[in-house]
Amino acid sequence: METLRHVVLLVHLIGFAVLFGSWAVQAFGGQKQFGKIMEYGLLIAGVAGLALAAPWGLPEGAEPNYMKIGTKLxxxxxxxALVGSGLSRQKRGASVAPAVFWLVGILTVTNAAIALLWR
Known part of the structure; x- marks a missing residue:
C-alpha cells in the first residue's frame, strides 16, 4: 500500500508541475494568458490530492492532518475558479487581468509551500 501511495504522490506532483510549469511559461515568456493545459494540471493535482487525503497506506499510528488538507483544498x-474565469474571459476575446494571472502563480506556489512546510 505504501508503494501505491507513493505512486499517487508522484502523480500529484506531476499535476502540480504541469500547472505551475504552464503558468511559468506564460508568465516569463508568453502572453500572460491561461491555457487549457493548466486545467489538466489542476485536475490531475486535485484528483491525486483527494486520493492522498484518504487515510490509506499511512504508517502505523499516523493520522492525516485534516486542517492542512482542507487549507490546500x-x-x-x-x-x-481563477483559471476557469480567466479561460472564460479569453473565449469571449477579453484579456485576463494581470492581478488574476499573477495570483494563480502565487496560490500555486503557496499550495506547494503548505505541502512542504506544514507538518
Missing amino acids: VILVAIG
Missing part, C-alpha cells in the same frame, strides 16, 4: 478551488 480551499486554495485548489480558488485556483480553479
Whole structure:
C-alpha cells in the first residue's frame, strides 16, 4: 500500500508541475494568458490530492492532518475558479487581468509551500 501511495504522490506532483510549469511559461515568456493545459494540471493535482487525503497506506499510528488538507483544498478551488474565469474571459476575446494571472502563480506556489512546510 505504501508503494501505491507513493505512486499517487508522484502523480500529484506531476499535476502540480504541469500547472505551475504552464503558468511559468506564460508568465516569463508568453502572453500572460491561461491555457487549457493548466486545467489538466489542476485536475490531475486535485484528483491525486483527494486520493492522498484518504487515510490509506499511512504508517502505523499516523493520522492525516485534516486542517492542512482542507487549507490546500480551499486554495485548489480558488485556483480553479481563477483559471476557469480567466479561460472564460479569453473565449469571449477579453484579456485576463494581470492581478488574476499573477495570483494563480502565487496560490500555486503557496499550495506547494503548505505541502512542504506544514507538518
